[in-house]
Amino acid sequence: MTAAQADHAGARTDFRELPEGFKLDTPRVADGAAIWRIARDSRTLDLNSSYSYLLWCRDFAATSVVARDAAGEPAAFVTGYRRPERPETLVVWQVAVDDAHRGRGLAAALLDGLTARAVREWGVRHVETTVTPHNDASNRLFASFAERHGVPLRREVLFDAELFPGQGHEPEVLHLIGPFALPPGPGH
Numbered sequence: 542m543t544a545a546q547a548d549h550a551g552a553r554t555d556f557r558e559l560p561e562g563f564k565l566d567t568p569r570v571a572d573g574a575a576i577w578r579i580a581r582d583s584r585t586l587d588l589n590s591s592y593s594y595l596l597w598c599r600d601f602a603a604t605s606v607v608a609r610d611a612a613g614e615p616a617a618f619v620t621g622y623r624r625p626e627r628p629e630t631l632v633v634w635q636v637a638v639d640d641a642h643r644g645r646g647l648a649a650a651l652l653d654g655l656t657a658r659a660v661r662e663w664g665v666r667h668v669e670t671t672v673t674p675h676n677d678a679s680n681r682l683f684a685s686f687a688e689r690h691g692v693p694l695r696r697e698v699l700f701d702a703e704l705f706p707g708q709g710h711e712p713e714v715l716h717l718i719g720p721f722a723l724p725p726g727p728g729h
Contacts, residue, residue: 558650559608559646559647559650559651559654560645560646560647560650562610562611563608563609563610563611563616563642563647563650564608564609565606565607565608565609565650565651565654566606566607566608566609567602567603567605567606567607568597568598568602568605568606568607568615568618568620569598569602570595570598570599571598572598572607572615572618573591573594573595573597573598574591574594574595575614575615576594576597576598576607576615576618576620576637577589577591577594579615579616579617579618579637579638579639580594580635580637582639582640583637583638585676585678585679586635586637597620597634601620601621601622604620604621604622604623604631604655604659605618605619605620605621605655606618606619606651606654606655606658607651608638608642608647608650608651610642615639616638616639616641616642616647617636617637617638617639617642617647617648617651618635618636618637618651619633619635619636619648619651619652619655620633620634620635621633621634621655621659622634623659623663623665624669627667628663628665629663629664629665629666629667630665630666630667630668630669631655631656631659631665631667631668631669632668632669632670633652633655633668633669633670634670636648636651636652636670636679636682648682649682649685649686649689652682652686653686653689656668656686656690656721660721660722660723660724661724664723665721666719666720666721666723667717667718667719667720667721668686668716668718668719668721669715669716669717669718670683670715670716670718671699671700671713671714671715671716672713672714672716673710673711673712673713673714674711674712674714675711683716683718686718687718690721692718692719692720692721693717693718693719694716694717694718695716695717696714696715696716696717697714697715697717698712698713698714698715699712699713699714699715700712700713
């Protein structure tokens with residue numbers, strides 16, 4: 542594990558490590574276009590405007606993470622934010638890996654690294670995300686994440702399909718993961 546990975550993972554051994562040649566990093570505004578392309582090419586995410594990814598990299602960079610390849614380009618990302626009325630909850634908005642880098646554990650490593658930082662720096666105890674019922678990869682990702690960390694995972698429908706404009710959107714199922722243990726130390 543590199544020093545940067547240890548910093549992000551809090552030197553915990555139960556966190557998945559990034560594959561060789563990748564590093565965890567905070568997204569920058571200049572990464573917005575690449576993150577938008579990765580999301581678009583995923584063919585599973587609800588694609589937001591390119592402008593929103595630029596704003597995300599500016600306003601929510603601290604609660605998001607990218608995996609950079611050897612050339613320093615984003616190869617995967619996780620965007621998230623802390624719930625304003627529940628700051629101990631990290632909401633994972635989107636997770637995506639570039640086609641060329643899938644199947645290498647990047648999504649799990651990014652999720653672990655971001656969560657470790659959120660627990661350590663902000664006292665986050667819970668992770669929430671929504672996943673549609675037929676998004677098998679994301680359902681597996683979050684189930685294995687909860688299992689790997691030995692925390693409960695509950696699911697409940699957050700937004701029924703009829704709440705979405707148009708037709709064809711599946712319901713969004715809320716995954717409630719946690720509580721995570723806070724690290725020992727002052728204030729925890």
